Every structure is written in C-alpha cells, then in structure tokens.
Amino acid sequence: MDRICFVGKLANALSPGKSEELEKALATLVPESLPVDVAYEIVLQSYLFFGYAQAIESAKIFFGNLTKRGLKIPHSPDIAFDSASLRKRGEELCRSIYAPNFERLVANMAEVSPELSHWMVEEGYGKVLSRPGPTGMEREVASIVFLAISGHPVQLFSHVRGARNLGATREFLVSVVEEAGLKKPQKELIQGTIDKVFTF
Template sequence: MPDARRAALLRLSAALGTRHEAAVRTEMEVARQEADAGAVEEVILQSHLFIGFPDALNALGLWREVSGLPAPDAIGEDPAGWEARGERVCAAVYGANYGKLRQNVRSLHPDVDGWMVTGGYGRVIGRPGLDLATRELCIAALLAVWNVPRQLHSHLRGSLNAGAPVDQVDAAVEIACGFLEPERAEEVRALWRDIRAKAAGNG
C-alpha cells in the first residue's frame, strides 16, 4: 500500500481514538481523497473492538455523510470459519507469545478468550479488505491515542510480527503522537523505542 494511502488510514484510526468529531471528520475528508473507500470502511469497522460500538456507529454515520457513499453489501461470510481464522491471525500477531496470551486471557475469563479469538481476530481483524500489517499499524495508532499502554505494546509488537517494517511502525507512532500532548507522546515514543531495541536484539 502506498505511503500516502496508509498514512491517511493511520491518521483516521488515531483520530478515532480522540473521540473528537471534528478531528475524525477532518481525517475522513483526507482519507476520502487519499485512500480506498473500502479500506476506510475496514478501519472504522475494526475500531469497534477498541472504542466500542457506540463510537464506531457514530463514525460510520459520519463517514456516510463525508464520503457520500452508501453502505456496501455485506461480505456474507460463514461464521463457522471465524474460529480457525482467528486462531491463525492471532498466532501471527502474537508470535511466540500466542500461547501465553491465550493462557492469560483464559485466567481472566474463559469466555473472553473465545470472544477475543473468534470475534476479535476471526470475525474482524482477519476480514478481507485490508492487509494484516496495515490493520495492526492502524490499531497501534488508535491505542496510542486511547492511552492503553499494555495493549499498545502488544500491537506495536504485532505490527512487526505481521510484517510491517520498522520504518512503517516509526511512522505510525509519529502520526499517533501528533494527536497527543507532548508528555504523553514521549511515553508512546519511549515504549516503541524499547520494543524496537528488543526486536533488533532478537534479530
């Protein structure tokens, strides 16, 4: 995906984390010009996993207004395939930490483990329409703004595991930091520096 298109999606995803309609509208207007409409739809759809259905529904309504596009047809997937796809996608994102993740989430509540894999990774993140690396970069940008360092850590690593080059993660972090106050932005940069250094050491 060309850098300008990816940057527009990253800015939109980060803006969704602000909960500020004006910021979201601005980035939607840019994305309408720079990115594929289907990719924009996917960024908004996956955001509900992190910002919740109410904000995601409001964002979809705003996108209909900004884009002037009708809702697309449903992709009509068979839910029976979501669990297996979710296991594959979640394992790709978490790499060597996949087993530990599943164990940790099951210890919180076993039903949440199933929801995460089947619903989160199978139903949503594994959907066609956007490559996994771009999905993970967009998720990381949103989580940086949403201020959840533990989940941000996982998805910054997940971006690398999904195949995003370091410079693309650098760019996603800087885009997200553009929506943050300086102190918070430096916390995000410091987290990414630590992950990047450890990843380089493992390489």
C-alpha cells in the same frame, strides 16, 4: 506518503470527541488516499477499542460524509460468520501476529476470563480483524493508534510487537506515528513502546 500513514491519520480521527476531525479526515483521505472499503473497515475495527457507542457515531459520520459526495458504501464481504469459521480465521491471524506467544496469550487470558479469551480470538481476530480490505500491517497500525489514544500500554506493547512480527522496522513505525497527528503524550507512549519492543 504511503497508504498506511493515512490509516494512522484516520484511526486518530475515529477517537471519541473528534467528530469534526473525522469529517475533515474523510473528506481529505477518502477515496483519494484510502479506498472506501479500507476506510470502512478501520471504522468497524474501532469498536474493538472504543466500544459500540463510539463506533456507531463514527459509522453515522462515515455514511453521511460519503453519501453526500455520491460515494457508495461497501457491503459486507461474502465470508462465513459461523462460530467455527470465525474461530479458524481468528486463530490463524492471531498466530501470525503473536507468533510463538499465541498459546501463552490465549492461556493467560483464559485464566483471567475464559469468555474474554474466547471472544478475543473469535470476535476480535475472527470476526473483525481478519475481514478483507486493510492489510495485516494496516490493521496493526490502526490498533497501535487506538491503544495509544485509549491509554493501554500493555496491549500497546503486544500490538507494536505484532507489527514487528509482520515485518515492521523501528524506523517505519516511528515515521507512521509521526504522520498520524497524535498528541505529544500519545506519541511519546508509542515511541517508548517501540524502543522497548525493538530492544526486547
């Protein structure tokens, strides 16, 4: 099984109300199937979708699980966190995922909320999603799982399309979703979205 399938499994276990599942996933997947730094980054990424409160609880479980097994928790990578650097990294990553739709995405979001438009690029993509560790495709798979669980079909469509823009095929996404261990309604939501994206 490819590493990216394990990213999907971990993303599923990071959702609210799954403390026991997260403990089991970490014990099973890290570090044998997922390097510690990659798993840690997916934990951090979850705050963009489930909020700080849930991410803090997940981080506590991550820390406790790895510490009791003698595994070292990764430190923050040596990257710049000033606003200009975050904006630059965020725009570069966001453009690579949304391709020609980037300018329209930012403009549409700015019309709804200039603050959220700014934070989406600088914080979401610049501060979190551009950090080293997971590949761009692994980040998109985690986002897809998070959005299916939280029930946001419009944003799910955007991230499935983003995965397609990064080179994912329909068959690849379907197989990754199958391995993530999602509930039937969540799998059906993703499958329907994949069908729309690949016929769009």
